[in-house]
Amino acid sequence: MLNSYQLDEKLMPILRQMEKTGVKLDINFLEKLAQKIDLKLTELEETLYGLVGHKFNLNSPSQLAKVLYEELKISPEKCGIKKKKTHHSTSASSLIKIRSLHKSIDQILIYRELAKLKNTYVDPLPKLVDQTQRLHTTYAIDTTTGRLSSKNPNLQNIPASGKIAKSDFSWGSEIRKAFVAAKGYKLIVADYSQIELRIAAHFSTDINMTKTFQEGHDIHAATAKELGVDRRTAKVINFGILYGMSAYGVSETLKIPPEEAQVLIDRYFNSYTGLAHYIQNVIGEAHENGFVETLLNRRRYIPEINSPIERIRRFGERVAINTPMQGTAAEIIKLAMLELHPKLNKNAKMIMQIHDELVFEVKDSEIDDSLKKIKNAMENVIKLKVPVLVNLSVGDNWAETKEIKV
DNA sequence: TAGACTGGCGCC
DNA sequence: AAACGGCGCCAGTCTA
Numbered sequence: 001m002l003n004s005y006q007l008d009e010k011l012m013p014i015l016r017q018m019e020k021t022g023v024k025l026d027i028n029f030l031e032k033l034a035q036k037i038d039l040k041l042t043e044l045e046e047t048l049y050g051l052v053g054h055k056f057n058l059n060s061p062s063q064l065a066k067v068l069y070e071e072l073k074i075s076p077e078k079c080g081i082k083k084k085k086t087h088h089s090t091s092a093s094s095l096i097k098i099r100s101l102h103k104s105i106d107q108i109l110i111y112r113e114l115a116k117l118k119n120t121y122v123d124p125l126p127k128l129v130d131q132t133q134r135l136h137t138t139y140a141i142d143t144t145t146g147r148l149s150s151k152n153p154n155l156q157n158i159p160a161s162g163k164i165a166k167s168d169f170s171w172g173s174e175i176r177k178a179f180v181a182a183k184g185y186k187l188i189v190a191d192y193s194q195i196e197l198r199i200a201a202h203f204s205t206d207i208n209m210t211k212t213f214q215e216g217h218d219i220h221a222a223t224a225k226e227l228g229v230d231r232r233t234a235k236v237i238n239f240g241i242l243y244g245m246s247a248y249g250v251s252e253t254l255k256i257p258p259e260e261a262q263v264l265i266d267r268y269f270n271s272y273t274g275l276a277h278y279i280q281n282v283i284g285e286a287h288e289n290g291f292v293e294t295l296l297n298r299r300r301y302i303p304e305i306n307s308p309i310e311r312i313r314r315f316g317e318r319v320a321i322n323t324p325m326q327g328t329a330a331e332i333i334k335l336a337m338l339e340l341h342p343k344l345n346k347n348a349k350m351i352m353q354i355h356d357e358l359v360f361e362v363k364d365s366e367i368d369d370s371l372k373k374i375k376n377a378m379e380n381v382i383k384l385k386v387p388v389l390v391n392l393s394v395g396d397n398w399a400e401t402k403e404i405k406v
Numbered sequence: 407t408a409g410a411c412t413g414g415c416g417c418c
Numbered sequence: 419a420a421a422c423g424g425c426g427c428c429a430g431t432c433t434a
Binding site for chain 1: 411412413414415416417418
């Protein structure tokens with residue numbers, strides 16, 4: 001059986017091919033979007049200078065901190081806002097805590113969101129296309145877990161949905177509309193469903209979690225029922241588990257007291273005892289061996305795990321929990337890419353990988369055929385103790401695809 | 407003026 | 419004392 005490093009070797013030519021093919025970008029669309037965002041930003045700037053009483057650099061966290069925490073006399077201590085090295089935090093999660101204390105806060109959140117989109121995506125991306133309007137990233141496999149990374153440009157952090165900040169419009173998802181299929185082609189998006197939690201079930205053989213997946217139920221809904229909470233809360237805990245999150249982390253994310261968060265975590269591990277044992281086991285082995293491994297034996301050394309400094313040691317433990325699952329998920333999709341690539345042709349090309357998702361550009365006449373091939377390869381490339389499921393959708397651009405049952 | 411650092415934030 | 423794993427990119431700020 002192939003090990004993780006051999007897998008990477010075989011993947012290289014496929015990645016180079018994906019880079020070379022690239023993805024078509026609708027420049028006109030982005031230019032129009034840029035104009036709309038500009039108008040909005042100018043409007044927000046004027047509103048904000050008015051509300052605060054003077055001009056300042058809205059893009060400077062330190063200047064904003066001075067305005068909020070000194071001039072406007074908002075007390076960061078009372079509001080539970082953490083201190084950074086140079087000043088108190090003005091991060092979105094901090095600003096949300098003081099939302100009700102001044103009219104400017106919501107406007108700042110919207111300003112930040114729009115400035116981010118414009119500076120990171122809308123303005124730079126069109127400058128990077130070739131003569132055929134296609135964008136070419138560079139993939140690397142030099143991460144600590146075995147995931148790919150993407151740079152120049154990074155195609156793995158293109159906005160996917162709207163945001164929480166109460167703006168009147170979901171600007172974020174607009175960006176993906178600019179990622180289009182060539183004429184006569186469509187994009188197929190294929191993403192693994194809950195792959196890391198399925199891997200958790202596989203590694204831990206947890207009876208409860210395994211049963212949920214085998215019966216084809218929604219894991220977050222099942223967890224919600226188990227804990228007596230709503231689905232959103234259950235989802236946070238399920239994800240938190242994969243990252244080794246503490247009661248503090250859960251409480252911050254859910255905005256509930258740490259004591260309540262601890263109760264939820266206790267209840268969680270009482271429901272998923274197999275998972276609890278697995279996690280204890282991985283941490284134990286990491287302490288003993290100084291490393292953890294993925295399904296295909298990618299090894300990550302974790303010197304932090306035996307640190308005398310608790311903070312460092314805890315970090316090592318979170319890494320020990322997360323790396324096997326994140327790394328195994330990366331291996332599964334890489335295996336699928338390897339399996340799939342020879343089955344494709346010039347009318348059906350794999351063009352992007354976003355960790356648990358593959359995007360293909362496929363000629364209209366070959367969509368049905370490709371859908372079957374893709375689903376089959378991705379779902380059957382590995383046999384776990386729980387089913388591996390892939391969702392497929394098709395569309396003219398990356399934002400507007402329609403789910404297809406195959 | 408270039409590079410490093412900081413705070414912040416987009417994605418999975 | 420910090421508190422959620424893995425990335426890359428941005429503007430502002432500091433420093434050589």
